[in-house]
Amino acid sequence: MPETGWAGPGGRLSGLGVSQGRAAGPLVRMAGPPSLPAPRPVADPEAEAATAVKALEAVTADLNRRAAAARTGGGGEAAEILEALAMIADDPMLREEAETRARGGADAAHALEAAFNGHRDALAALGGYLAERAADLDDLKHRAVAAALGLPMPGLPDPGHPYVLVAGDLSPADTAGLGPDVLALVTERGGPTSHTAILARARGLPAVVACPAVADVPDGTIVGVDGASGEIALGLTPEQAAEVMERDRAERARLAAATGPGRTADGHPVRLLANIGSAADLRPGAEGVGLFRTEFLFLDRKQPPSPEEQTAAYAEVFERAEGPVIVRTLDAGTDKPLPFLGLPEEPNPALGVRGLRVDRLLPGVLDAQLAAIAEAARATGADVRVMAPMVTTPAEAADFARRARAAGIAQVGVMVEVPAAALRAVQLLREVDFLSIGTNDLAQYTFAADRQHPALADLLDPRQPALLGLIEACAAAGREAGKPVGVCGEAAGDPAVAPLLVGLGVTSLSMAPSCVPLVREALAGLTLEECRELAREALA
Numbered sequence: 001m002p003e004t005g006w007a008g009p010g011g012r013l014s015g016l017g018v019s020q021g022r023a024a025g026p027l028v029r030m031a032g033p034p035s036l037p038a039p040r041p042v043a044d045p046e047a048e049a050a051t052a053v054k055a056l057e058a059v060t061a062d063l064n065r066r067a068a069a070a071r072t073g074g075g076g077e078a079a080e081i082l083e084a085l086a087m088i089a090d091d092p093m094l095r096e097e098a099e100t101r102a103r104g105g106a107d108a109a110h111a112l113e114a115a116f117n118g119h120r121d122a123l124a125a126l127g128g129y130l131a132e133r134a135a136d137l138d139d140l141k142h143r144a145v146a147a148a149l150g151l152p153m154p155g156l157p158d159p160g161h162p163y164v165l166v167a168g169d170l171s172p173a174d175t176a177g178l179g180p181d182v183l184a185l186v187t188e189r190g191g192p193t194s195h196t197a198i199l200a201r202a203r204g205l206p207a208v209v210a211c212p213a214v215a216d217v218p219d220g221t222i223v224g225v226d227g228a229s230g231e232i233a234l235g236l237t238p239e240q241a242a243e244v245m246e247r248d249r250a251e252r253a254r255l256a257a258a259t260g261p262g263r264t265a266d267g268h269p270v271r272l273l274a275n276i277g278s279a280a281d282l283r284p285g286a287e288g289v290g291l292f293r294t295e296f297l298f299l300d301r302k303q304p305p306s307p308e309e310q311t312a313a314y315a316e317v318f319e320r321a322e323g324p325v326i327v328r329t330l331d332a333g334t335d336k337p338l339p340f341l342g343l344p345e346e347p348n349p350a351l352g353v354r355g356l357r358v359d360r361l362l363p364g365v366l367d368a369q370l371a372a373i374a375e376a377a378r379a380t381g382a383d384v385r386v387m388a389p390m391v392t393t394p395a396e397a398a399d400f401a402r403r404a405r406a407a408g409i410a411q412v413g414v415m416v417e418v419p420a421a422a423l424r425a426v427q428l429l430r431e432v433d434f435l436s437i438g439t440n441d442l443a444q445y446t447f448a449a450d451r452q453h454p455a456l457a458d459l460l461d462p463r464q465p466a467l468l469g470l471i472e473a474c475a476a477a478g479r480e481a482g483k484p485v486g487v488c489g490e491a492a493g494d495p496a497v498a499p500l501l502v503g504l505g506v507t508s509l510s511m512a513p514s515c516v517p518l519v520r521e522a523l524a525g526l527t528l529e530e531c532r533e534l535a536r537e538a539l540a
Contacts, residue, residue, distance in 0.1 A: 010235025015211025076280025288323025290510025355390025439489025475505030503535030
């Protein structure tokens with residue numbers, strides 16, 4: 001690739017860059033789903049029903065095997081997503097629907113197609129996050145139909161050499177199963193907070209989403225992918241591709257060699273923390289854990305985890321983490337279903353019972369979790385703090401703080417994810433010890449824009465002045481109270497945005513571990529006053 005830029009002989013495409021880094025190699029497209037043949041006469045309905053059930057069992061077993069392999073390889077977050085998908089494939093209602101349709105005269109493949117489509121339509125009708133998860137059902141359907149037809153399940157290509165993977169979109173199962181030969185990801189659809197984006201960042205894999213024009217690029221074309229800018233160069237030579245890869249390797253090595261705490265050029269401290277879903281996600285380099293997503297430990301559970309199970313899961317993280325650990329209590333609800341909670345479906349789950357609001361229906365769940373966190377903290381001697389998601393009012397913050405402290409947890413905070421909380425930051429900080437701003441949800445609720453929707457990416461840009469104004473208000477409240485205010489949304493891991501957040505007064509940034517070196521360098525190149533000037537310009 002030429003030194004001067006990304007434009008190769010074949011031109012340039014643009015999408016949404018969602019994971020930093022550059023890579024280049026031959027484009028390989030993921031195969032599409034199996035073709036469904038015409039319906040055929042059924043002589044033995046019971047045999048067709050049995051075939052449909054065996055197909056679902058095969059999908060469940062395949063996903064569980066891949067989850068186990070991911071967990072063994074250190075991919076904790078990927079394993080949890082795969083396990084959650086396996087649980088969907090193993091849903092008794094889905095199995096019963098497929099059996100009923102087969103016994104009614106449909107062949108196994110068409111019975112599965114109809115059963116999955118019924119569930120998909122129900123999710124799509126709910127809108128919001130659950131509508132986005134309907135795509136997960138499509139992926140499971142294709143796998144089940146292929147198994148019923150005796151065909152290989154659709155999945156990732158294996159060309160025998162490193163490649164840039166291109167797909168219409170990637171399911172969580174596909175993204176979680178990416179092997180070392182995948183150099184970068186490009187998808188025609190997808191949003192900045194999709195599973196593809198989150199897992200690509202966790203793995204440090206360059207990724208571009210929402211690039212429909214890539215569908216017209218022939219297989220084998222050597223392309224360059226810039227996961228920061230979202231640019232894709234077409235028609236590179238093998239020598240140019242090798243140069244891109246060598247530069248990226250050298251850049252990653254250089255960044256990894258720079259260690260130490262986060263600081264601006266003039267020494268202003270900014271704690272750089274990690275977002276994790278389990279102990280498997282821990283990596284060296286961060287100054288602690290700023291977001292421990294505890295719901296990822298229990299996504300596949302149909303029965304409530306016992307106090308002992310919870311305590312052991314938390315203790316594993318506390319023992320292995322370096323520095324303080326901020327635990328987020330279950331961010332669950334109908335937008336992130338945890339089957340053991342048994343919550344009812346809602347017409348608008350993004351505005352319904354989720355996060356701390358689950359406590360309104362099931363108060364015992366929060367108290368049990370707080371007790372397990374406190375016990376694990378005592379057993380390990382770790383510096384453990386706790387925060388609640390989806391807090392809206394000072395009264396909610398006060399009640400959460402009272403119960404957390406009663407359980408034995410000294411440092412208690414809340415997340416700022418809705419504008420109401422940001423507007424009452426001063427009052428919140430009278431009740432708790434710190435605030436952590438979740439920019440993904442705060443942007444979604446501020447701009448009434450679904451965070452998964454690629455067509456609304458401009459509204460979800462963390463540099464939107466209205467969003468920055470809410471962050472500034474929270475930081476000002478923190479300064480007044482003498483208490484820390486951090487950011488743990490995806491914006492914290494963006495080296496172009498992190499200095500703005502510091503300039504607004506944020507005291508810590510929590511991100512995917514792979515993002516820490518880039519953000520450390522970005523801050524080290526600017527003084528605090530320069531960060532403040534960038535923030536003033538962005539607000540204006």
